Amino acid sequence: MATATPLEVPERSKPRARGRLQLLLILLVVLGPMVLATSMYKLKFWVPDGRSYHGVMIGNGESLSDLGVAGQNERWQLLVSTPTACAEDCQRLVYLARQIQVGLGRDASRASHALAAAQPASADYQALLSREYPQLQHYPLDAQRYLQKVGEAGPQLWIVDPHGNLVLRYDAKVDGKHVLDDLRHLLKLSNIG
Template structure:
């Protein structure tokens, strides 16, 4: 008698529903964790741009949309050390970008961001004013003495000019060097101020953001 064919392989056992439940639960927990981490900034954006505090008053600075995250580049700090730009996440950054040959308009911007930071009271510790120096030229020692002092000083960080231009969008017909920018504590470029901005109105925008968001 001919040998019978072997029995077909047993069908694969059905997936254990308990494993599927644990997988779904794990994914949900991860999503909830991400939402919790991002919720302070999300809340501040929603309150500021949708609810519009103070009876619908509009913001002075222009919202950068879509947001632009920090580029994965390294910058050179005041000690000549190359550090990741992302190292400065966690604070609100008031950013100016100019070459080392800082002219009168550049110096005025440095003065503005330093004074705005100093004028925020206890919240000043949540803010870091930054000068992104877009070349390798020598910086006037008088600028360092005036604006790079330890208290309320401006951080001088050298960055590749092309990287700065790609990250910082200029107004139509303007240059990135013509304005000031605000970066949120998650590292997203969120606001651009007009050329020769009004410091009081800039400070007002920042005060409202700091009030509705406790992050940073």
């Protein structure tokens, strides 16, 4: 009968140890990224400071009705809102919204532009809108509800998705190129509208 010397390793333990190592590596490759991503989200480390958009992101699921606007569209929308009558800054934003839609080129049919004002426009400006902006949609705005949500009295430019959700907000001093870049990026990533 042959006896094993202490220096000899049984033949079965080498493949078993190798199999365990392979199992651990597979689990690490599969579960490691999920654990890392969850940790990054929960503990807020390695989160990039930069962003790829220029406006204020509205990420809490607010819709047009939460803003005090009674209206719905089936396309992406550039909405100009003002809790007063449409004055100089508001008129600039209405012009800018139309120019941005035209600037979309072949994707212009996926977007529209609209004005939501709490007070009616002057007769001269209303005539100008009818003549120069025939596709501009008009919505009533509940000024009290709007001021509670926004907290600013000046006109704002909003990007609204086809479901009526608010996506981005810009103030009256916004550069139109930034809004156009943001909207192009959203249209590129979106399958709706």
